[in-house]
Amino acid sequence: STGLVWFRRDLRATDHAALYHALTECRQVHCAFVFDTEILDALPRKDRRVEFIRESLVELDERLRTLSGHATGGLIVLHAVASDAIPALARELGVQAVYTNHDDEPQALARDSQVRTRLAAAGLAFHTSKDHTLFERSEVLTQTGKPYSVFTPYKNAWLRKIDAFYLKSYPVERYAARLAARPKAHTLAVPTLKALGFEPAGLNQQALPTGASGAQRLFDDFCQRIARYGEARDFPAVKGPSYLSVHLRFGTISPRLLARTAHALMLQGNAGAATWLGELIWRDFYHQILAHHPHVVEHSFKPAYDAIRWESGPAAQELFAAWCEGRTGYPLVDAAMAQINQTGYMHNRLRMVVASFLVKDLGIDWRWGEQYFATHLNDFDLAANNGGWQWASSSGCDAQPYFRIFNPVSQSEKFDARGQFIRKYLPQLAGLPDAALHAPWKAAPMELQAAGVVLGENYPHPIVAHDEARERTLQRYAVVKTAA
Numbered sequence: 001s002t003g004l005v006w007f008r009r010d011l012r013a014t015d016h017a018a019l020y021h022a023l024t025e026c027r028q029v030h031c032a033f034v035f036d037t038e039i040l041d042a043l044p045r046k047d048r049r050v051e052f053i054r055e056s057l058v059e060l061d062e063r064l065r066t067l068s069g070h071a072t073g074g075l076i077v078l079h080a081v082a083s084d085a086i087p088a089l090a091r092e093l094g095v096q097a098v099y100t101n102h103d104d105e106p107q108a109l110a111r112d113s114q115v116r117t118r119l120a121a122a123g124l125a126f127h128t129s130k131d132h133t134l135f136e137r138s139e140v141l142t143q144t145g146k147p148y149s150v151f152t153p154y155k156n157a158w159l160r161k162i163d164a165f166y167l168k169s170y171p172v173e174r175y176a177a178r179l180a181a182r183p184k185a186h187t188l189a190v191p192t193l194k195a196l197g198f199e200p201a202g203l204n205q206q207a208l209p210t211g212a213s214g215a216q217r218l219f220d221d222f223c224q225r226i227a228r229y230g231e232a233r234d235f236p237a238v239k240g241p242s243y244l245s246v247h248l249r250f251g252t253i254s255p256r257l258l259a260r261t262a263h264a265l266m267l268q269g270n271a272g273a274a275t276w277l278g279e280l281i282w283r284d285f286y287h288q289i290l291a292h293h294p295h296v297v298e299h300s301f302k303p304a305y306d307a308i309r310w311e312s313g314p315a316a317q318e319l320f321a322a323w324c325e326g327r328t329g330y331p332l333v334d335a336a337m338a339q340i341n342q343t344g345y346m347h348n349r350l351r352m353v354v355a356s357f358l359v360k361d362l363g364i365d366w367r368w369g370e371q372y373f374a375t376h377l378n379d380f381d382l383a384a385n386n387g388g389w390q391w392a393s394s395s396g397c398d399a400q401p402y403f404r405i406f407n408p409v410s411q412s413e414k415f416d417a418r419g420q421f422i423r424k425y426l427p428q429l430a431g432l433p434d435a436a437l438h439a440p441w442k443a444a445p446m447e448l449q450a451a452g453v454v455l456g457e458n459y460p461h462p463i464v465a466h467d468e469a470r471e472r473t474l475q476r477y478a479v480v481k482t483a484a
C-alpha cells in the first residue's frame, strides 16, 4: 500500500511518530507540507516564523531526499487551503492512507476533522499519532480519572508514569528505502518567501539557527550548561535557558530526545537537568489543559475571573501602545519589549514581568497581551502562551494568586542587578549608574545629566505609579473574591 505523511508542527525526518507509522505500514511513502493560506493570510507580510518554517523545510526536503536515495525524492510543498489540498493530493497520489501527528489546538482539530471526513468519503484512512508532547490528552489523570489542574501533582504523576516506553525514539531511518520519489507534477522545490507573498523579516541576522541541524546545535550547546540551568535561568543577561522553544514549536527537534536526555541526567543526580525536565512537563501540562478545556482560548480558566472589568477606551489604548512599543518608563519592561520586538524572543522571567505589568499595573485585559505575544513570538504556542498569560493574570489553573503583584523595579534589581540586559536594549540609559538604572525617575539630577538622560525626551517618565496601580488592581480583583 501507499501512504502520505502530512508534516505540520514536526519538521524533522528523525524520531517522528507519523513518519514511522507510515513507513512501517506502507510499501511506499510520500511526504508533504502545506503552507496553509487559512493561517498565512492572517499574518503580517514580514513574519519571522514563516521564514523559519521555510528555511527548515529546505533542510527537511534535503534530508528526506538523502534518506530516500532518490535524487527526485523529498517533500511535496503546497501553498493552498490545507483541508482541501491534502485530500486532493491523497487522491492524486493514489494513497490508501494519510498519516499525521496530533495538533490539539481547536482550529487544528476542526481542520483535521474536515480532512478526515473528506478522506473517508474517498474511502481513504486518516491515521493520527501523538508526537508533540511526551503525554497528551487523557494520558495522565488523577486517581479519580479527572484531568489535573494543578501543576505539582501533575508533574509527580508524569514522573511516575514516564519510562523507556514513552521516551523511546521512532527509528525512521531503517525504513527510509520506502520513501517515494517525488511525482513529476511536484518537482518544484520549496517556494520562495516572495512566492508565498512574504518579505524577509531579518531572521538570519538574528542568528536563530533553523531546521533540525540548527536545533541540534542549540541542544548540544545547552547540554554543556544544563547542570547550571537552575541557577542561571532567571537572569536575562545570562545564557541560561536552552533557546529551543521555537524548535519545540515547529518540531525541528524531537521532544522525546530532549526528555530522554534530561531524564537520564536527572537520574544521575544532575539537578539542572531535573529543573529543565520540569519545564518540559509544564509544556505537556498546558497542552493537556488546552485539550480538556478549550474554553481557555477566549475565557478565563476560572469563570469568576471573567467578571473583572478591565480598562477600556482611548486611555487604555494609549497605555497598551506604550507597553507594546516599550515606552512605559520602567526600564526592565521596556528592555523586554525591545527584545521581543527586535528578535521575536523574550526571556521567561521577562514574559512574567511584562505580563504582570500589563495586567496588574496597567489594568489591561490579559487577552490583549496574549494576542500581542501571539503575533510577535517566534515560539508562539497557543497552549503555553495562554497558560502563561492566565498564570500572570491569576485567572488560570494553578496561577499566581491575584494579590501577588510583581514589582517591576524590585524584579529589575533582583534579576538584572548590574543592568547588563537593560543597557543592551536601552542604550540611551547605558550611562546611568547601576543603582539608578532600575527606576530612572528616582535618579539624582546630576546622575541623569551625566548620563545624558532627559526624562520625557530620550526616555519616558513612568506611565503609571506602581503603588497606586497596585491598589487599583486589588480593587479590580475584589469581584473575584466576592464571586469565589
Ligand code: FAD
Pocket (backbone or CB within 6 Å): 233, 241, 242, 243, 244, 245, 246, 248, 249, 279, 280, 282, 283, 284, 286, 346, 347, 348, 349, 351, 352, 355, 373, 377, 379, 380, 381, 382, 384, 385, 386, 387, 388, 389, 392
Ligand atoms: P527553556 O528554559 O530552555 O525551557 C525549555 C522548554 O520548556 C521551552 O523551550 C518550552 O518549550 C518549555 N517551557 C518552558 N517554560 C514553559 C512554560 N512556562 N510553559 C510551557 N512550556 C514551557 N512558551 C512557548 O513555547 N510559547 C509561548 O507562546 C509562550 N508564551 C508565554 C507567555 C507568557 C506570559 C509566559 C509567562 C510564558 C510563556 N512561555 C511560552 C513559556 C516560556 O517563557 C518559554 O517557553 C521560554 O521562555 C522559552 O525559552 P527557552 O526555550 O530558552 O526555555
